[in-house]
Amino acid sequence: MNRTAIITGASRGLGRTVAEFLAAQGYGLVITARGEEDLQAAARSLRRHGGQVIALAGDVTDPDHRRRLADAARGLGRLDILFNNASTLGATPLPPLAGYPLAELEEAFLVNVSAPLALIQEVLPLLEESGGLIVNISSDAARGGYPGWGGYGITKAALDLASLTLANELSGRWIGVVTVDPGDLRTRMHQEAFPGEDISDRPLPEVTLPFWAWLFGQPPAAVTGQRYQAQSERWEVNASALEAVAV
């Protein structure tokens, strides 16, 4: 049976690039994003690779929508990768924390922390059956303390901690949980963070493909609990996997 993945935020940018990479390898895909039109355009492109693509437009903060995504994966027969990529920057242009609109901070928490966690809860049994991998997309803003990036950064720091905690709680089971900082990329989200600025010096999301090729080739136990930078000069398996290799 072909391997499968759920990808959120799949109609453009990093999510779209990873979807194309997996579709080309014969993965069955469940993809989602809020805009119906862009999502269907992405689905048409992905289907050229010949695999199954289920495109469900909707909001990841909606419990019914998350249930539909899980049901679709169940319909494909298995789930190998949950790619939690959909995010919001929060308030834009990026305001300093001292004056941050709290309603928008709460909204950012819903999209960037609660929704990915809820989707994990929804598909955990499916992932466990196939020894799957949860990928939560983070950011260097989770650690940098960059002025203006506080709202977004707080949510990504929370997602980092959620990932590490889950990895510890699930250790010994056949599930991996990693967070990945993809680095600066030439995407619409990055442009929205720098309105009016020229971001053409940032690389396209394809620059991260070697990392995904590596990550998806690793057994979940070798990578679980790690936080990776997709554009860094090395990616390591964790120490317990190394002991296993040495023996």
Next chain:
Amino acid sequence: MKKIELDFDRPRALQADGPPERRGLERDEVRLLVSTENGHEHARFRDLPRFLAPGTLLVVNTSATLPASLPAWHAGLGPILANVSTQYGGGLHLVELRKSASEPGPLPVEVGDAFEIAGLPARLIAPHPGLPRLWFVRVESDLRRVMERAGSPIRYGYLEAPYPAIEEYQTLFARDPGSAEMPSAGRPFTQRVVDALRAKGIALAGITLHAGVSSHEVEAEAVEDQVLYAEPFEVPKATAEAVTAARQEGRPVVAVGTTVVRALESAWDGERVRPAAGFTRLMIHPGRPVKTADGLITGLHDPLASHLALLYSIAPKERVREGYAEAVREGYLWHEFGDSHLLLTRAVPAERPAA
């Protein structure tokens, strides 16, 4: 650092077109250029122990070479070569497609193209970013087993027939199959050289770095911007501890091959070398100095090779370039079956017992 700083003149004739054994030499009878802060000396590789101090730690690459060049067939292009660079797991491989040993790519192929590697179905998934001659390829079958049946060592146009067999590519230290191309710095080592080293109190430790297909010339104008592809590496606990102890006790660490420097530097945490495994694409250049080694045993590298930037961070650029000028003058041979170069950061130790 500018690309031009990696350039030099090397007459085409100065390249080994086959193993030294075909020239009537033992592996350890190739020439050895020794470059230190006191200048350059010429010797044979088997004299190596003379140039290393007791207490030195030599770190070698234990990767064995695969017959990674496979015949392939593409509907639009006919017969081509698939040089398998790196295995990623999950049926995914990084592959260099080329017309023949002497005709490199990139070939006019596209994402999604179905083709055959040694008769087995394969598919082009995506080009490697920044390196259009390398492709991610999906193959359902185990390519290692296919290589046993249908593979031959990757070779380039400068080798002369009869071409070396896979055994001729294995170093004395080869243990873990995985390199697309021989970690060639270890090739001149023979048991008698290792025995002589041990007798002098020089220890050996191993890392693994599975070398991919040869990197081409640096193309970026600034050397630091050159895109490298990632390669699998492992620094075992025992080796990490041995290197850290040598650093702390002030004993020299000499890397056998640029792959060893890259593996050790990838495992360096700012204070010590830790056990580590994964993929690395670390680019070493004078702006990112080497912290884990005081010397390097390596072959002679081509003009514009990214390896030269690594050499410049082991010893000053002027010393390396002077050494290369001497090597050209003295008729040293380049490439994987050629002569050898010991590059030390400092002087050869004063104590020099007869070999």
